[in-house]
Amino acid sequence: MIKIEYNLTSYEDMFRYFAKCLKLKITDNVVHFTPDKGNGFIKLINLQNNLQVIAYDCVSYESILFHRKRSEKEFYVLRLDEATEATGVTKSSLFFGKTNQEWFYMLSANTQLRQLNILISRKWLDEYFANEDAEQILTNYITLKSPLAVYEILDAEYRRLMNEMMSTPEEKQFEQMILENRIALIIERFFTKLFKSIENENSNLRISSVELKRVKDVENELLKDFSQQPPPIAQLARVAAMSPSKLKMLFKEVFGLPVNQYYQRHRMNKAKAMLLSKKYTVRETANGLGFSNVSSFNKAYYKAFEQLPADIATPVYK
């Protein structure tokens, strides 16, 4: 397995770094996989409007683990992803997140990957939202929401736009224009849908900004340290200065899950991240996350991901 760790917020640099990690050569902002490593390409695209895009249309014979480390700079990534594994199973998704969070992306060996990553700076977004009806709501959302991670189905319309970009004809004369316009449509579509879904959520959400801040404080407290038992609701309610029943209700409205399930979800994600990093054994991971024994960790892990920790802890060589 090839591991690539990065926290770069310039795709120019990142692209070069990826090429180096994969030991591949860059020609004209394109990296072609050599026959011994796979096939297809990774491409860097600089757009007129200061957006940077990295596009993948490739198969790697070795699995690659991308690990984005936290960056203090405020950038956002919109990722469209369609991966067909050797078994024929296709997973596709759209993801939007902030670079001050960590994430992993696991590309297993022999998977046909088609992926678009769009890197967007905060300044760009502010200008993009400026003077639009959605400005206030979207700006608040990306500022306050933490963690900021939106997963969506990669629907037919997104796939159509992606296809139109990937299969530009042999004559490359209009490539730039076609790319610019499709990327613009993808971004427009994403933020339009995001705006609508926030509106829907907020229409049933009756919460003052003071309460919202307190619920966020509670969330902070809850996820602070996974090695300890989570604070009891009563204690969290004191942090929030509200009754336990009110806290439970508001928490679920804001974060979409009850307090304990939310805690468990993040604890298991952390577990998966630790295992994927290969720096920790299953036992160490279980201990680090406050499980008293490995078997209860296994059970919880299986419940979350329908696989056992051991399945990803030991690398599988094909």
Place this chain on the structure above:
Amino acid sequence: MIEINFNNSDYSNLIQVLARSFNLNAEKNFLRLPKSIGEGYAVSYSLPEGLSVFISDTLLYENLLFHRQASTNQHYFILQFNESFTKGDADQQPEAMEQHVYNIRRNAVLLTSSLMEAKFFIPKGVRIRSVRIILGNDLLNSYTGREMADKFLSNYFAMLLKNRNPEIIGTDYRILMDELIKEKIDHPLRTKFIYNRIMLMIEKLVTGFIGKLESNDQFIKLKDDEINRLIKVESLLVKDYSGTAPTINALSKIAAMSPTKLKRDFKAMYGLPIYEYYQKNRMTRARSLLLEGKYAVKEVGIMVGYSNLGHFAGSFKKEFGLLPSEIVNDDHNTRISEKDTHSVMWHDK
């Protein structure tokens, strides 16, 4: 005949000029025609990169001539899309013979330069839906590269000067026009929505034109008059899908051509046989209605003339490879969980 003179590169100025000429009050770049003058409205938008857009849907009671004087100090282009609907069959418009006078019914898609004088004749009694775009000289350069922009412009204007019609309104333009020609565009990211569609129209014009140029001149070799009649047939064909499609016989009467000639020339001009073209447009219309997210699949089916939902779904799938239900914008259903992806995200506080 009313004559309007202007040579500004900003359409909000044209709204003001029109308001003054008709003694009206324009609010926020929006102008509604009073009953004494006609029906409809005009609205202008200023967009990023110096783009200015003028959108109108009007029916005037008097002939109107727009006179755009040549500008010597500023170089920009004017791109317009005009779709017209006549009520009767009568084609009473005078044929303009003077140079630089464009009949917007014949040149429904028209690109002109600010360096040349141009007059556009708007006939009375005809409903006209328009999208007009002013784009700076460098916009094309930056999107297509200078070499391509030069190639496109020189070939396009050469063709225009020879009095040929380089482009017609087909399905793709019509979808974009339908999205833009509204009194009020209700969209949370309005400016970007308009800008993106305008850019698609420009893209389509340039790529389509160069495509035809390079595939050895697939420009229509028909007489003007025949082109006009075919345009009429096309607009009739795609006007309304709720009833049954007009028969070839009925269409050939309107076109005053034999059915055989009509079928052959229609295909040459629009790229598809008549009924395939009809069906394609009908399905595309259904698709954009579904994407608007306001209607249920069943409603859309009825709007495009299907009483049987199964037939609708079948035809739709044949055209796009997907069922109508698969593209309906259901906001509650589009969120997925991390489990269905290859990624894991967590956050340490």
